[in-house]
Amino acid sequence: xxxxxxxxxxxxxYKRQKSTRSNFELYGWVFMRASGVILLVLIFGHLFVNLxxxxxxxxxxxxxxxxxxxxxxxxxxxxxxxxxxxxxxxNGVRTIINDYAERDxxxxxxxxxxYTAFVVVxxxxxxxxxxxxxxxxxxxxxxxxxxxxx
Amino acid sequence: MTATxxxxxxxxxxxxxxxxxxxRVRRYLPESSHGDEAYWEEFTVTAHGTDRVLDxxxxxxxxxxxxxxxxxxxxxxxxxSDAVRINGRNRLAxxxxxxxxxxxxxxxxxxxxGLPVIKDLVVDMEPFFASYxxxxxxxxxxxxxxSKERLQSSEQRERFDDTTKCILCAACxxxxxxxxxxxxxxxxAAIVNAHRFIFDSRDEGAEQRLEILNDKEGVxxxxxxxxxxxxxxxxxxxxxxxxxxxxxxxxxxx
Numbered sequence: 001x002x003x004x005x006x007x008x009x010x011x012x013x014y015k016r017q018k019s020t021r022s023n024f025e026l027y028g029w030v031f032m033r034a035s036g037v038i039l040l041v042l043i044f045g046h047l048f049v050n051l052x053x054x055x056x057x058x059x060x061x062x063x064x065x066x067x068x069x070x071x072x073x074x075x076x077x078x079x080x081x082x083x084x085x086x087x088x089x090x091n092g093v094r095t096i097i098n099d100y101a102e103r104d105x106x107x108x109x110x111x112x113x114x115y116t117a118f119v120v121v122x123x124x125x126x127x128x129x130x131x132x133x134x135x136x137x138x139x140x141x142x143x144x145x146x147x148x149x150x
Numbered sequence: 151m152t153a154t155x156x157x158x159x160x161x162x163x164x165x166x167x168x169x170x171x172x173x174r175v176r177r178y179l180p181e182s183s184h185g186d187e188a189y190w191e192e193f194t195v196t197a198h199g200t201d202r203v204l205d206x207x208x209x210x211x212x213x214x215x216x217x218x219x220x221x222x223x224x225x226x227x228x229x230x231s232d233a234v235r236i237n238g239r240n241r242l243a244x245x246x247x248x249x250x251x252x253x254x255x256x257x258x259x260x261x262x263x264g265l266p267v268i269k270d271l272v273v274d275m276e277p278f279f280a281s282y283x284x285x286x287x288x289x290x291x292x293x294x295x296x297s298k299e300r301l302q303s304s305e306q307r308e309r310f311d312d313t314t315k316c317i318l319c320a321a322c323x324x325x326x327x328x329x330x331x332x333x334x335x336x337x338x339a340a341i342v343n344a345h346r347f348i349f350d351s352r353d354e355g356a357e358q359r360l361e362i363l364n365d366k367e368g369v370x371x372x373x374x375x376x377x378x379x380x381x382x383x384x385x386x387x388x389x390x391x392x393x394x395x396x397x398x399x400x401x402x403x404x
Contacts, residue, residue, distance in 0.1 A: 016284070017334060021361060025370035026403055029396070099373070102331050 028091055035088045042081040066134030067145035075129055082125045090118045166198045171253040173206055175218065176260040178267045188267065191215075192256060197248050203236055203259065204243040207271075220271035227383060230319030234271050235260040240321040240381040262324035264333065278320045281336045285344040285362055290355025306351040313346040313391050315384040322378035322388050334367045338378035338388045341369055345391040348398060360399050369396050 051057045068074040093114055101107040135148035171194070178188040195209040204225055211218045220243070222232040227245040234243050237251050237258050251257050265273040291300075316339065323329050323337035344363055348356040363369050369392055378388035 015280070016367070020366035021364055021368075022366070023364065023403055025366055025368075026364060026399055029370055030400060098371075099328060099331060 032088060032091060035084045039081070039084050039088060042077065042084070046077070046081060062143055063145040066132070067147060069129065069132050070134050070145065070147050079126065079129050082129070083122065086118055086122045086125075090114060166200060168196050168198050169253060170194055171197045171206060171248055172256040173203075173210065174256045174258050175207075175210070175270070176258075177218070177270050178261075179217065179269065197253070199247075199249055201248050202244055203234075203241075203246045203248060203251065203257065204232060206248060206257075207243060207259070219269045228317060230317035230383075233262055233319040233321040233324070233383070235262055235324075240325045242319060242321070242383045245383050262320060264324045264326070264330045265320070273320075273324075275320060277333055278323055278337065278339065279318075281323075281340040282318065282343060285336070285340050285359055286355055287343045287347065289347070289350075289353055290358070291352070292354055300352040302351055309351070310346050310349040312386050313342045313349075315386050316342050316346070317384060318343075319383060321381040321383055322386075325377040325381035327375060327377065328371050328373060332367070332371065335371045336363060336365070336368050338372075338392060341372075341392050341395055342386060342388055345395050348395060356398070357402075360395070360402060363395060364399055369399065372396070 050060060069078070094111065097107055097110045097114065101110055134145050141148070173193050173195070174190050175193065176188055177184075177191050180186055193210045193214050195206050195214070197206055197209070204222060207218070207220055207222075211220075220232060220234070222244060223229040224231070225244045227242055230242070232243040233240055235241075235258075236243065236246055240262055243259070248257070259271065261267050261271045261273050265275065265277060267273050318339060320339060322342070323339045326335070326338055329335050329337050341363060344359045347353045348359050372389070372392045374389055374393070376389050378392075379386070379390070382388055
């Protein structure tokens with residue numbers, strides 16, 4: 001008696017690993033478009049104010065940046081720009097990782113690295129915008145913004 | 151008296167010029183000495199200016215090497231069996247004339263990408279059809295069945311006319327770079343066939359189909375590279391159809 005070889009079931013249907021239905025990717029898609037438009041305004045506004053208005057690029061020094069951050073308007077501007085740019089960029093790189101990393105583990109580690117970088121930059125940036133001291137003690141007066149002497 | 155032809159026509163039909171053409175075919179024959187390695191094999195056949203790539207493949211199979219394996223059924227661009235990658239582009243072998251793919255150089259013929267190769271140019275279409283089945287490619291209605299046809303204006307028919315042309319050849323899905331790396335992606339063909347019902351005024355299953363495609367592996371994986379639109383042998387504007395499904399989802403969500 002001979003044993004017959006095992007033949008794969010021809011009707012063995014292919015199955016989706018798991019259903020991942022949610023509005024997450026939908027909101028992500030809409031966010032990328034909306035934040036992109038807002039970032040255009042924020043970034044070019046930032047570049048225009050820093051590099052072209054008044055003395056232009058030569059005006060940038062500690063006093064210039066310090067002075068800017070004493071105003072709640074620029075604090076908000078920079079905060080929104082930081083967060084939108086970071087989320088927009090992180091989501092973009094997340095998409096690229098999903099597209100190109102074929103192995104589950106590679107994808108996992110790349111994403112861990114990406115989200116770590118996101119948290120570090122965003123937390124640090126937010127902290128700087130809100131806790132920045134424009135008038136450090138013992139600093140030469142000519143390097144400080146005008147608000148310090150007032 | 152029966153009518154007879156007095157003079158046989160003296161003008162003979164001019165012979166169609168023939169030429170030699172070389173095909174480099176990607177072969178996969180696990181039972182051969184090559185084992186699990188796919189390899190290229192060149193065949194030179196005599197072809198005519200009116201011949202298609204499928205005719206050349208037939209000539210190889212019938213006159214040179216009977217082991218060459220490929221799918222074809224109607225051989226006239228309707229059944230969608232013989233989608234292959236010719237010179238790096240997905241086409242139907244039965245709709246591609248040899249003279250249009252530069253017969254001066256060897257013509258590359260490979261199986262379509264992204265699906266498991268079974269033998270030579272034959273791939274396992276099951277993952278492709280599984281996605282197709284998932285989007286419910288049939289009419290979904292509620293209420294009592296009408297005693298006559300379900301009527302529709304020509305404008306309503308026009309709305310989804312483009313996507314009714316699909317022949318499920320998989321040329322689009324297997325040209326999609328997202329599908330190459332992520333076999334879980336529904337793929338353009340499934341979305342095109344969902345579009346065909348979502349925008350059909352007689353159908354009431356649009357909500358369910360949008361829900362199915364609102365998946366991490368659904369329409370949001372589309373990167374609008376337009377490979378699918380370029381590959382479609384029926385000229386369906388595939389990328390446009392995918393975008394219309396996306397738009398329907400967004401208007402549904404907000």
